[in-house]
Amino acid sequence: MRFARSYLVITCTLVVLVGLSTDISAAGDTLGLPEGSLEGEVHGYAELRAGCRTRNDPHEKDASVMEARLQLELPASNAWLDVKYKGDVWLDGVTEQVEYDTRELWFFVRPLDFLDLKIGRQVLSWGTGDLVFLNDLFPKDWRSFFIGRDDEYLKAPSDALKLGIFTDVADVDVVYTPRFDPDRYITGTYVSYWNDRLKRRAGRDAIVSAVRPERWFADYEVAVRLFKAIRGSEVAAYAYRGFWKTPANRTGEGAATFPRLNVYGASVRGGIGSGIGNIEFAWYQSVDNESGCNILARNSEMRYLVGYAREIGKDFNGALQYYVEQLLDYGPYRKTLNGVSGRDEFRHVITVQLTKLLMKQNLKLSLSGYYSPSDNDAYIRPNIHYRYSDRISLEAGANIFVGDHPGTFFSQFRNNTNIYTAVRYSF
Amino acid sequence: MLKKTMVVISVMGILAGAGFAGEEPGTVSVDEIVKKSNHMALYQGTDAKGKVGMVITDKQGRTRKREFTMLRRDDGGSDADQKYFVFFVEPADVRKMVFMVHKHAAPGKEDDRWLYLPGLDLVKRIAAGDKRTSFAGSDFLYEDISGRSITEDAHELIRTTEAHHVLKNVPRHPETVEFAYYLAYIDKKSFMPVKMEFFKKPDRLYRVIEVQKLENIKAVENGRAVTYPTVTKTVARDLDTGSRTEMVFSHVNYNMGLKEKLFSERYLRRAPREATR
Numbered sequence: 183m184r185f186a187r188s189y190l191v192i193t194c195t196l197v198v199l200v201g202l203s204t205d206i207s208a209a210g211d212t213l214g215l216p217e218g219s220l221e222g223e224v225h226g227y228a229e230l231r232a233g234c235r236t237r238n239d240p241h242e243k244d245a246s247v248m249e250a251r252l253q254l255e256l257p258a259s260n261a262w263l264d265v266k267y268k269g270d271v272w273l274d275g276v277t278e279q280v281e282y283d284t285r286e287l288w289f290f291v292r293p294l295d296f297l298d299l300k301i302g303r304q305v306l307s308w309g310t311g312d313l314v315f316l317n318d319l320f321p322k323d324w325r326s327f328f329i330g331r332d333d334e335y336l337k338a339p340s341d342a343l344k345l346g347i348f349t350d351v352a353d354v355d356v357v358y359t360p361r362f363d364p365d366r367y368i369t370g371t372y373v374s375y376w377n378d379r380l381k382r383r384a385g386r387d388a389i390v391s392a393v394r395p396e397r398w399f400a401d402y403e404v405a406v407r408l409f410k411a412i413r414g415s416e417v418a419a420y421a422y423r424g425f426w427k428t429p430a431n432r433t434g435e436g437a438a439t440f441p442r443l444n445v446y447g448a449s450v451r452g453g454i455g456s457g458i459g460n461i462e463f464a465w466y467q468s469v470d471n472e473s474g475c476n477i478l479a480r481n482s483e484m485r486y487l488v489g490y491a492r493e494i495g496k497d498f499n500g501a502l503q504y505y506v507e508q509l510l511d512y513g514p515y516r517k518t519l520n521g522v523s524g525r526d527e528f529r530h531v532i533t534v535q536l537t538k539l540l541m542k543q544n545l546k547l548s549l550s551g552y553y554s555p556s557d558n559d560a561y562i563r564p565n566i567h568y569r570y571s572d573r574i575s576l577e578a579g580a581n582i583f584v585g586d587h588p589g590t591f592f593s594q595f596r597n598n599t600n601i602y603t604a605v606r607y608s609f
Numbered sequence: 610m611l612k613k614t615m616v617v618i619s620v621m622g623i624l625a626g627a628g629f630a631g632e633e634p635g636t637v638s639v640d641e642i643v644k645k646s647n648h649m650a651l652y653q654g655t656d657a658k659g660k661v662g663m664v665i666t667d668k669q670g671r672t673r674k675r676e677f678t679m680l681r682r683d684d685g686g687s688d689a690d691q692k693y694f695v696f697f698v699e700p701a702d703v704r705k706m707v708f709m710v711h712k713h714a715a716p717g718k719e720d721d722r723w724l725y726l727p728g729l730d731l732v733k734r735i736a737a738g739d740k741r742t743s744f745a746g747s748d749f750l751y752e753d754i755s756g757r758s759i760t761e762d763a764h765e766l767i768r769t770t771e772a773h774h775v776l777k778n779v780p781r782h783p784e785t786v787e788f789a790y791y792l793a794y795i796d797k798k799s800f801m802p803v804k805m806e807f808f809k810k811p812d813r814l815y816r817v818i819e820v821q822k823l824e825n826i827k828a829v830e831n832g833r834a835v836t837y838p839t840v841t842k843t844v845a846r847d848l849d850t851g852s853r854t855e856m857v858f859s860h861v862n863y864n865m866g867l868k869e870k871l872f873s874e875r876y877l878r879r880a881p882r883e884a885t886r
Contacts (some may be wrong), residue, residue, distance in 0.1 A: 225701060261882075290879065298879065307730040334728035348875055411873065413712070414721050416734075451734055456719060458734045465677075493738040542665075542852070543746035572673050572700035608701035 218267065222258035225609060227425070229253075233330050234277075236580075241374045241385025242451040246600035247302045247329040248275025253285075264290040275369060285339050289602040292446040298346035302547025306335045306344065306357060308407050310420070310460035312451045313550060314505050314533060316485045317420035317464050319405055320357075323366035327583055328373050330602035338366045352410040353364060359403040362395045366438060367428040368595075376594035383588055383597060392429035392438040401425070415452030420464070422446065430480045441479035442469040456489055457492025474511025477518045482510040489533075497539035523589070527597075544569040554590065559585025559593035631796045634856040639766045642774050643759050644792070645662055647687050651756040653837040653865035654828055658883065662857055663747050664797040665730045670850030675745050676700050676885055689714040691800045693755065696884050697745075716760050725877045731873055748845040748854035753818060772797055773804075788816070799823070799838045828863035837863055860871035 208517035228370035233247040251272035258265045288302030309318040313336075326335035342359040367390070368375045374385030395401035404422030410417050422445040429438035448466030464485045473478035486508070499581045507529040509515060515524065532555070537548045550563040565579035585593020663675035676699035684690040687739040695708040713719040717839060719737030729755045762778035769775070780786045787809075794804035801823060804846040807816035822842035828835055839861055871881050
């Protein structure tokens with residue numbers, strides 16, 4: 183009851199804020215601001231989102247997602263500076279708390295003709311994969327993705343400095359994160375998972391605790407991209423120094439850790455026929471486990487991706503990707519398992535994405551699927567999105583996890599299979 | 610409505626004559642009309658910038674709005690390849706989304722297209738698509754905005770009226786388009802296409818695009834003051850669905866000296882000052 187009342191309060195607050203912000207943005211147009219001062223706007227959305235599990239999960243609540251959310255976006259700029267704040271506040275029915283997240287808070291300048299500088303909390307992406315990431319080591323938010331929040335939330339922000347240097351030879355991006363930003367990985371709070379120690383699926387009964395490297399300037403991350411567009415094709419090389427983004431602990435004793443990681447890779451993307459082809463690889467060098475014998479750290483890996491996307495009909499697009507993870511030093515890895523069934527040497531994943539627009543592009547039907555023939559599991563994401571008006575949109579979808587072995591990547595989430603729906607008012 | 614449009618056009622045509630070296634009507638060949646009208650519609654100036662506002666009204670009278678800023682730059686002066694930026698402002702759910710096109714005019718060569726999604730900081734490469742699909746959910750098609758290549762159709766001058774050359778355009782590859790042919794009304798003075806009527810077989814009119822306002826925009830070309838007759842208001846009507854879209858083009862600027870390197874990933878991720886000022 184108390185919860186229902188809070189819900190009402192939040193919803194009313196949203197309505198008031200929406201009204202208020204519309205006024206502010208309207209006023210901004212007419213204010214004769216002096217030169218050099220920042221001119222700002224207010225945007226964002228208010229959203230109600232609810233979803234439930236369709237399978238019985240003894241370790242989680244029936245509600246997979248239940249939230250009333252307000253996102254405010256305050257961009258401002260003058261002749262030489264861009265500033266942006268974007269933050270979310272939401273009443274979370276799963277944690278039964280009011281939650282807050284600063285998604286962006288950054289300053290951007292272009293001090294020299296060949297230099298871009300962005301400092302602060304920001305969302306970062308690069309690489310060629312579609313919902314598959316090889317050289318993009320920026321933090322992801324898998325739990326938001328799995329419970330059916332908007333796709334935007336798959337990317338978690340970084341507190342970083344991004345430097346772009348643009349030359350005739352190539353462009354160089356350097357991202358320096360002074361303190362390690364891990365993924366928002368599966369902890370058991372929202373999504374149940376396979377627990378190695380308990381040898382079963384677990385959730386809120388066994389919340390993952392991990393020791394995060396968190397010394398400023400000592401536990402830093404650096405990611406570099408060299409980029410060049412050559413006659414309609416985009417060629418890139420990447421390097422990363424930091425940590426595995428999700429914790430690992432094969433012993434199951436004590437807390438999980440984030441072992442050190444270096445990544446080197448490259449990608450090419452360009453037009454092939456009437457479609458777009460992409461190819462990317464990455465070498466994950468697990469610095470703390472170069473021999474493959476260290477049971478506390480993950481093995482090194484090679485990751486390969488090849489993909490093709492094209493239009494297959496009117497307002498109908500399809501994309502197909504083939505992704506392989508190869509565990510290096512597999513022999514030594516097998517020996518450390520002591521008879522426990524571990525990972526395969528190769529994990530193969532095929533991804534499919536289909537998007538169809540109807541009703542003058544106001545109705546979007548989409549289907550994303552991941553299928554692993556080696557793990558014999560799958561993850562399917564159907565979604566329907568309808569723009570009722572320029573401001574109001576309605577959405578419904580599902581996250582379906584399929585598989586027989588409880589320990590494989592997608593199969594471990596089987597009990598989290600959920601359906602959800604949302605209504606959003608944008609301003 | 611047509612009468613009013615013609616009046617506007619003929620008035621504008623006279624004004625346009627000052628900046629455009631028009632030729633005596635009747636002496637031009639079909640090829641010249643096609644080339645000149647293609648130039649007028651898409652290639653005036655070496656670059657251009659403007660704000661586009663669209664109001665889409667369906668049969669029931671419900672409206673949706675689109676707003677974006679466009680930047681355009683021609684590669685060379687041969688009325689062929691171009692580069693475009695589209696910076697979306699409205700509706701709210703696509704705000705700050707950016708669309709970049711490297712248009713290739715050569716037959717059979719697909720445009721390169723990119724989309725930047727700011728929420729994910731994601732640069733997406735878009736597969737070349739059917740150009741006869743709606744642009745941003747409006748009654749304008751992608752090809753109406755980027756321009757239909759003149760090599761795609763066979764052109765025939767079917768009549769000449771007081772104000773217009775009327776061209777019949779029959780697609781060379783009918784299987785790639787939804788129309789059987791279209792008539793283009795080219796203003797005799799300015800060579801601006803001011804009306805297009807699309808027909809399905811046998812002779813059923815189902816789609817009309819009509820210029821409602823032409824304005825002379827002052828610009829500087831090679832140090833010389835010129836005026837470019839510019840379409841500032843157009844209406845596209847789908848007679849089958851009863852839907853119509855009004856497109857208003859404002860804040861138009863020509864020959865700003867936009868550099869080619871502007872149309873790259875750097876500025877796709879973060880818009881150039883030229884777009885936001």
